[in-house]
Each structure stands twice: as C-alpha cells, then as structure tokens.
Amino acid sequence: MPDAEFTEEEVLARASGxxxxxxxxxxxxYVERIxxxxxxxxxxxxxxxxxxxxxxxxxxxxxxxxxxxxVPFSAxxxxxxxxxxxxxxxDRGRRQEIPLNDVPVLPSxxxxxEKNLVRTQEEGALLKxxxxxxxxxxxxxxxxxxxxxxxxxxxxxxxxxxxAVKSLYHRTLLAxxxxxxxxxxxxxxx
Amino acid sequence: MKRIDHKSNxxxxxxxxxxxxxxxxxxxxxPYDMVRRLRQRxxxxxxxxxxxxxxxxxxxxxxxxxxxxxxLVIITxxxxxxxxxxxxxxx
Numbered sequence: 123m124p125d126a127e128f129t130e131e132e133v134l135a136r137a138s139g140x141x142x143x144x145x146x147x148x149x150x151x152y153v154e155r156i157x158x159x160x161x162x163x164x165x166x167x168x169x170x171x172x173x174x175x176x177x178x179x180x181x182x183x184x185x186x187x188x189x190x191x192x193v194p195f196s197a198x199x200x201x202x203x204x205x206x207x208x209x210x211x212x213d214r215g216r217r218q219e220i221p222l223n224d225v226p227v228l229p230s231x232x233x234x235x236e237k238n239l240v241r242t243q244e245e246g247a248l249l250k251x252x253x254x255x256x257x258x259x260x261x262x263x264x265x266x267x268x269x270x271x272x273x274x275x276x277x278x279x280x281x282x283x284x285x286a287v288k289s290l291y292h293r294t295l296l297a298x299x300x301x302x303x304x305x306x307x308x309x310x311x312x
Numbered sequence: 313m314k315r316i317d318h319k320s321n322x323x324x325x326x327x328x329x330x331x332x333x334x335x336x337x338x339x340x341x342x343p344y345d346m347v348r349r350l351r352q353r354x355x356x357x358x359x360x361x362x363x364x365x366x367x368x369x370x371x372x373x374x375x376x377x378x379x380x381x382x383x384l385v386i387i388t389x390x391x392x393x394x395x396x397x398x399x400x401x402x403x
Binding site for chain 2: 245
C-alpha cells in the first residue's frame with residue numbers, strides 16, 4: 123500500500139474499517155511527531171518510546187470510533203498522547219525534569235551535526251523552565267516550535283480559537299522571560 | 313518616550329526568547345531501531361484475534377472442567393460399588 127496513492131481521508135476510512143496496513147501508513151506518517159511531543163513532555167527517551175507505542179496501540183484499538191469532525195487526525199493522536207503523558211506524570215507524582223547533563227543527544231533535522239552535540243547550559247535551563255510550565259503551555263510551545271504549526275492549527279489541536287492561542291503564547295513568553303530573569307539566566311540568541 | 317523604550321526593550325527580549333526557544337525546541341529524529349521496535353509492537357494481534365483466542369481458552373477450560381467432572385463421577389461410582397460389594401462380603 124504505497125503512501126502517496128491515498129489521501130488522508132481514504133487512509134483513515136480504511137484504517138477505521140480495520141485495515142491494518144492503512145493503520146501502518148498512519149503510524150509511519152505520525153510516529154515522529156508523536157514521539158517528539160512525548161519526548162519533550164517527559165524528557166526521557168525510554169519513557170518516550172513506551173508512551174509513543176501506547177499512543178498508537180490505543181489509537182489502533184479505538185480507530186473505529188474516530189469520526190472526522192473537521193479537526194485533523196493529528197489532533198486526535200495528540201489528545202491521546204496528552205492523556206497518556208498526564209497519566210504518566212500523575213503516576214510518577216512529580217514532573218520529570220531533564221538533568222542538564224542527561225539530555226540524550228539525538229540527531230535533529232537541518233542543523234549541523236556539531237551543533238547537536240553541544241547543548242548549552244542556557245538550553246538546559248530553558249528546557250527545565252519549559253517543563254515547569256502548565257501542560258497546555260508546554261503543548262503550545264512544542265506544537266509551535268517542534269512541529270512548526272500555525273496558531274490556527276495549534277488552536278484546532280488544543281481546542282481553542284486562534285486568538286486564544288495567540289494570547290496564551292504571549293503570556294507564556296512573558297512568564298518564561300520573568301522566570302529567566304528571576305533565575306538570572308541570560309539567553310544569547312545566535 | 314520612556315514608555316516606547318520600555319516597549320521596544322520588551323519586544324526585543326521576547327524576540328530573543330523566541331530565538332532561544334527555536335534553538336532549544338527542535339524536531340528530533342527517533343532512533344531507527346526504536347521505530348522498528350514500535351512497528352513490531354504495532355503488529356500485535358488485533359482485538360478480534362485476541363478475543364477469538366480468549367474464546368478458545370474458554371472452550372478449553374469448559375472441556376477440561378467437563379473431563380475432570382466426569383472423572384470425579386466415575387471415581388465416586390467406583391467407590392460406591394466397592395463399598396457395597398465389600399459390605400455384602402462381610403454379611
């Protein structure tokens with residue numbers, strides 16, 4: 123079942139009807155995005171793998187219930203991922219933080235390889251602060267910067283209006299800036 | 313004038329923060345073996361298959377229970393016969 127032959131709607135219709143191959147296509151299309159989301163929310167490669175698997179298993183078990191309401195399929199997957207990550211945080215009883223020297227080095231797209239090897243202290247500190255934000259604000263930042271989604275697309279995923287997303291984004295930036303100031307962390311933009 | 317300066321400073325600091333966020337939060341490629349492992353986990357039997365297997369186990373359990381009950385009935389009858397025969401011999 124070649125990926126390019128079918129539109130998203132066709133693949134979804136087939137997957138909803140129990141076609142495992144079609145679900146495999148959906149998996150191929152979205153696994154990286156879901157993995158990134160879970161990884162940045164947990165800060166842990168092992169748990170990110172486990173939770174990503176659980177997201178797709180849950181999606182596979184409930185795909186027959188999926189109905190297209192004008193919201194992208196990715197929003198449905200993110201919702202599942204969000205719930206599983208929330209359960210994960212609840213089970214652990216505390217928010218997981220990436221220790222500064224414990225950030226796994228993973229290849230990123232587009233950057234020079236050497237840049238991937240160097241995680242500056244500022245980046246580590248910023249990640250720490252991001253992970254202390256309320257879950258919705260973390261989601262917003264991940265969708266905006268990791269997924270490069272527009273405010274409208276983020277709104278569809280988070281179930282908010284474009285204006286609300288814009289406002290939430292601005293408030294998130296202000297909160298982050300204040301926290302950075304409180305901790306005397308200066309960011310050097312390159 | 314001071315207010316305008318404050319606004320432009322704030323705008324600059326937020327722009328700096330946005331650049332820092334863009335540098336920190338970038339897409340990472342999941343390790344290949346991880347994607348392959350996950351794909352293998354995806355190939356687990358679907359719910360219907362699991363349910364049918366569960367049905368087979370139930371059937372097996374009923375058969376096993378039936379056999380055990382039959383054996384118990386045979387043992388009980390044999391014991392009763394042995395008891396009556398032994399009693400007749402003593403009389």
